[in-house]
Amino acid sequence: MTERSSQLRTAWLGLVSLTLLGACASTGTPPLEAMDRKVDLERFMGDWYVIGFIPIAIPFFSEEGAHNGVESYRLTDEGVIETTYTFRDGGFDGPEKRFTPKGWVHDHETNAEWRMQFFWPFKAAYLIVYLDPEYQKTIIGVPDRNHLWIMSRDPQMSEAEYQRLLSHAASLGYDVAKVKRVPQSWPSSLQPADQNAAPNRR
Numbered sequence: 001m002t003e004r005s006s007q008l009r010t011a012w013l014g015l016v017s018l019t020l021l022g023a024c025a026s027t028g029t030p031p032l033e034a035m036d037r038k039v040d041l042e043r044f045m046g047d048w049y050v051i052g053f054i055p056i057a058i059p060f061f062s063e064e065g066a067h068n069g070v071e072s073y074r075l076t077d078e079g080v081i082e083t084t085y086t087f088r089d090g091g092f093d094g095p096e097k098r099f100t101p102k103g104w105v106h107d108h109e110t111n112a113e114w115r116m117q118f119f120w121p122f123k124a125a126y127l128i129v130y131l132d133p134e135y136q137k138t139i140i141g142v143p144d145r146n147h148l149w150i151m152s153r154d155p156q157m158s159e160a161e162y163q164r165l166l167s168h169a170a171s172l173g174y175d176v177a178k179v180k181r182v183p184q185s186w187p188s189s190l191q192p193a194d195q196n197a198a199p200n201r202r
Helices: 001-025 161-169
Strands: 046-054 068-075 081-089 094-097 102-105 112-121 121-130 137-141 148-152
Touching: 046 161, 068 161, 121 161, 137 161
Parallel strands: none
Antiparallel strands: 046 068, 046 148, 068 081, 081 094, 081 102, 102 112, 112 121, 121 137, 137 148
């Protein structure tokens, strides 16, 4: 294992510990739960633009300066959710960061609660807490509410729609003052032909 890999592993282990234990150390607020509506996994797969987030910011892994963030999912025949998260660090011309964790459905009744793994054998809870009926907008949370991702099939979102999703996050107990909007700028020639196609990330 390289020194860089070791550092990333250590950072991720710290994140996992905080994610799994944070709810237990709460001051009376119950842990966040995934929505109870059934998620069609095949329909949920594909690319999602990250529109707003409460970012992860720990040593050797930080989303703080993310631009053009895109989260992509692919379901394998074995039931593994292969995930690719890319963004430009610090600006639209910044270096590309790419992470490839793997996910598994934890609650098969709803498919809305997953476990995400960056480093074996540790997995962190990943909760789909909102999904519109057209599968065009979603909100992802974690049990202790320390992180949040508002995502859309389209890189552009009106301010009114963004505020509506923030209001929904607030109704779930999130401090939406912590949510940061992620800059998204994609020339029309680089945007997918349809909302479920893969964006060109070059």
